Amino acid sequence: MIVVGAGFTGLSAADALVAAGLDVIVLEARDRVGGRVERTAFADGVAMDTGGQFICDEMPNVIALTRRFGMSLVETPLQGAFLVQPQALADTGSSFAESGRIRARGNRIDPRDPAIAGLTVGEWLARQSDPPGAKASYQAMVEGLWCRPIEEIPLWYLIDNDRRTISNGNELQYFAEGTIHVLAEALAATLGPRLRLGTPVLHITRTDGSVLVTRGNGDVLTARQMIIAVPPVMASRIVHVPELPKPLDGALAAWKSGTVIKALVRYERPFWRDRGLSGMIMWRDTLGLFACDVSSAQTTALVVFAGGPLAVEWSGRGRVFIEVEIRRRLVDALGEAAADVTGLLIRNWVSDPWSGGGYSDVIADLQAYDTEDILRAGAPPVHFASSELASSFPAYIEGAIVAGREAAVRVIATVQSAIATSASGS
Secondary structure, eight states: HHHHHHHEHHHHHHHHHHTTTTOOOOOOOSSOOOOOOOOOTTTTEEEEEOOOOOTTTTTHHHHHHHHHHOOOEOOOOOOOEEEEGGGGGGGGGHHHHHHHHHHHHHTTTTTOGGTHHHHHHHHHHHHHHOHHHHHHHHHHHHHHHHOOTHHHHHHHHHHHHHHHHHHOOOOOEETTEEEEEHHHHHHEEEEGGGOOOOOOOOEEEEEEEEEEEETTTTTTESSSSSSOSSEEEEEEEEEEOOOOOOHHHHHHHTEEEEOEEEEEEEESSOOGGTTTEEEEEEEEETTTEEEEEEOOSSSSEEEEEEEEEHHHHHHHHHHHHHHHHHHHHHHHHHGGGGGGEEEEEEEOOOOTTTSSSSSSSEEETTOOOHHHHHHHHHTEEEEEOOGOOSSSTTTTHHHHHHHHHHHHHHHHHHHHHHHHHHHHHH
C-alpha cells in the first residue's frame, strides 16, 4: 500500500491502514510532514503555526489526537470587543451580525435547487436586499475563508461546503501550545521507516492488480493499492498511464487552489486589551483581511490573514510590501503601540509548489456537482483523499483527518473483498 502525501490526510490514512495490519509506505515530496500545516520559529526559538492552526470541541478527531499524544491546548483569547476597520464603516458591529444572517439564509437553500443552478456567490449576493455594509462583511467572510473571489465560487458549492462545517460557529476556539504541527510530527513518528520524505510522485502506472509509482529520482515502487492524499489541484499534476477515466480527469480539473498569506506579529504585551479589545479585527475596506489574538504563556502575538484576491495582489508586490502593509494596518486599527513589533513571521501560501494556496482548493466549475463523489470513488486501485473531500469540516485539519480515515476504510474494504474472493475461488 502506498500513500502519497504526508499532510494530516495522508498521515491519518496511513495510521488507520497500519492499525488494520496492512503494509504501508508514505511518500512525501517535501522535507517535512504536515502539508498545509507547518511551523516556523521567531529568532528566540518560540515556534508558531504558519499554516493550519485552529481547532474546536466540535472536531472530535483532531481533539482525540491531541489527547493521544498529550498535547496541551490554549483557548484562543476572544474576550473583548471585535474591531471593524475603518471605524467609520463599523456601524457598531451590526453589519457583521447581518452578514451572519446572509450566511444562514444561503445555507437554507438546497444546493441542488434548480433556481440557483449556474449562480456564483457574487451573483446571488448582488440579488440580496441587505445593506451594503452587510454585503461587504459577507463578501469579506467568504473570501477570507474560501480564499477565492466570490465571482468564481458556485453558490451550490459554498452552501454544501458550509453545511459540512458542523460547529457552533467558533472554529477559532483553541490552538496548540507548541504548535499543531507538532501533532503531525508525532503522528508521523509512529510510522517510522514507512515514511519517506523528499520523495515527489510524478508518474503513476496502473496495471492489472497493481500500481507502479515513479518517484522523482526515477525509482519505481509497486503496490496493490494507492491513496493519493494531496489536494485536487496537486493530484491533477500527476501523470497517469493509462490516462484516468474522463469523468475523473474532469473532476480533478474542476478545482482552483485557494490563496492566502498568514503573518504572525509579535509584541511584548497584549496592549489592545487595555482598551477592552479582543484583538479580532476585520477590515471592510480591504476584503479578505482579518486579525486575531493568538497570545499564550509563551508569547504575545496577533495573527493576520490576507485571503482570496487580496493575497494574490499582495503576493505580487513582494514580501517588503506585505510587511509594511501589515504594520500600517495594525497601527491604523490599534494605535501607535502596534508599531512596537518585536518579531514578524510571514508565510505566503500563494502558489505553494506542493499544496497550492490555502486553506483548501475550491470547486470553480459551476456545473461540477458530482466532482467530490467522483473523486471519492477514484479509479481503484488508485484512491483519492484530501480535506476538500471530507464528510465534515472540509478545509480544516479535522476534515483532513476525516478524509484520510474515510479513504482508509474504502481501501480496507477493497482489500478484504479481494481476500474473500480469492479464498472462495480457491
